[in-house]
Amino acid sequence: MVDLKGQYQKIKPQIDEAIRVVMESTAFINGPAVKRFQKHLEDYLQVKHVITCGNGTDALQLALMALDLQPGDEVITTSFTFVATAEVIALLKLTPVLVDVLPDTYNIDPRAVKEAITPRTKAIIPVHLFGQAADMQQIMEIAREHNLFVVEDTAQALGADFTNLKNGKIQKAGTIGTIGCTSFFPSKNLGAFGDGGAVFTNDDALAEKLRMLANHGMKIRYHHDYVGVNSRLDTLQAAILDVKLAHLDEYAAARQKAASFYNEAFAGCKEINIPVTARFTSHVFHQYTVVLQDVDRKALMGYLAEHDIASAVYYPVPLHLQKAYRDKRYGEGDFPVTEALSRSVMSLPIHTELTPEIQEVIAGAVLEFMHKNR
Ligand SMILES: *Cc1c(COP(=O)(O)O)cnc(C)c1O
Numbered sequence: 001m002v003d004l005k006g007q008y009q010k011i012k013p014q015i016d017e018a019i020r021v022v023m024e025s026t027a028f029i030n031g032p033a034v035k036r037f038q039k040h041l042e043d044y045l046q047v048k049h050v051i052t053c054g055n056g057t058d059a060l061q062l063a064l065m066a067l068d069l070q071p072g073d074e075v076i077t078t079s080f081t082f083v084a085t086a087e088v089i090a091l092l093k094l095t096p097v098l099v100d101v102l103p104d105t106y107n108i109d110p111r112a113v114k115e116a117i118t119p120r121t122k123a124i125i126p127v128h129l130f131g132q133a134a135d136m137q138q139i140m141e142i143a144r145e146h147n148l149f150v151v152e153d154t155a156q157a158l159g160a161d162f163t164n165l166k167n168g169k170i171q172k173a174g175t176i177g178t179i180g181c182t183s184f185f186p187s188k189n190l191g192a193f194g195d196g197g198a199v200f201t202n203d204d205a206l207a208e209k210l211r212m213l214a215n216h217g218m219k220i221r222y223h224h225d226y227v228g229v230n231s232r233l234d235t236l237q238a239a240i241l242d243v244k245l246a247h248l249d250e251y252a253a254a255r256q257k258a259a260s261f262y263n264e265a266f267a268g269c270k271e272i273n274i275p276v277t278a279r280f281t282s283h284v285f286h287q288y289t290v291v292l293q294d295v296d297r298k299a300l301m302g303y304l305a306e307h308d309i310a311s312a313v314y315y316p317v318p319l320h321l322q323k324a325y326r327d328k329r330y331g332e333g334d335f336p337v338t339e340a341l342s343r344s345v346m347s348l349p350i351h352t353e354l355t356p357e358i359q360e361v362i363a364g365a366v367l368e369f370m371h372k373n374r
Helices: 004-010 012-025 032-045 056-066 084-091 110-116 136-146 204-213 235-245 248-266 297-306 336-344 356-372
Strands: 049-053 074-078 095-099 121-125 149-153 161-163 170-172 179-183 197-201 288-292 345-348
Touching: 004 012, 012 032, 012 235, 032 049, 032 197, 032 235, 049 056, 049 204, 056 084, 056 149, 056 179, 056 197, 056 204, 074 084, 084 095, 095 110, 110 136, 121 136, 136 149, 197 204, 248 288, 248 356, 288 336, 297 345, 297 356, 336 345
Parallel strands: 074 095, 074 121, 121 149, 149 179
Antiparallel strands: 049 197, 161 170, 179 197, 288 345
């Protein structure tokens, strides 16, 4: 699905040099590269504070910890996402309230969010799924009206631009709500050589608290004001990410080009719904995900595998049907859009090293399968 080796080869001298400098310094924790990378990411995102941490799941957990939520408080999020989004809500003894997604963008449905609000609701976690922003204008309006926090899960959409269509203001996904969270998992848009994550905020007090929470709840060493965690981005990862950050937009452009190629190839194929980008956002295509119409997905993926072509399903089981998240409030049929997507989505390889020749082979195999099975 990705070609991390090819991507590394293109910037190997800079990466290797960055790693060498850290090795020589032996400042493996909180070395100068960490601050430097945070500053560069703040500049890129146009956000006041970036606080790096151990991974994207920790970023979400830290965000919720910083908001002083109490056990039983309700947090609304989407039923169609990676488990981490709901996991941290449950871990903190908060109550995840799931809502359905929109059939065209697969992102959280603002109307469903509105309907799910109760007096116990404290926060909304929109997920900018597959690389495009959720409808932040509507979500922020709902949040303001009901005095709710908004934690953006932008693990898949780092670099995407959200446009407020009312005033034309453009902001990076993840910098619009109370706190934004991202992941530097190797296959993400900005991938480390291991785990990594970050939270962003424009709120000075929240930033200070987030920084403390990620470091055992302390500001002054051995003086602990909060029950915190130990979650850090190590210096080696920061040094690597700092090199790769300079290429983030170029990587997004490469994936956008690859997405256009697929879109054109599949345009006339009635069994394939190509991805739809909402008017208010750019799409950085963390994933290229299509919806299959009356296609035996398992057979198609098997056919592709036989031709050495990768494909994947994100996500085959909606959150409310996962064993760990079964809850008497929810059952099969409650989130029809999510459930239909789980049965019919398929993602194809999309990364910075794709060439038209490779894509020709991939798209050709997909279309061949359709023709054979009509
Ligand atoms: C990857 C991902 C996460 C978690 O990030 P990790 O760094 O793997 O912990 C959270 N939410 C979404 C939507 C993701 O895709």
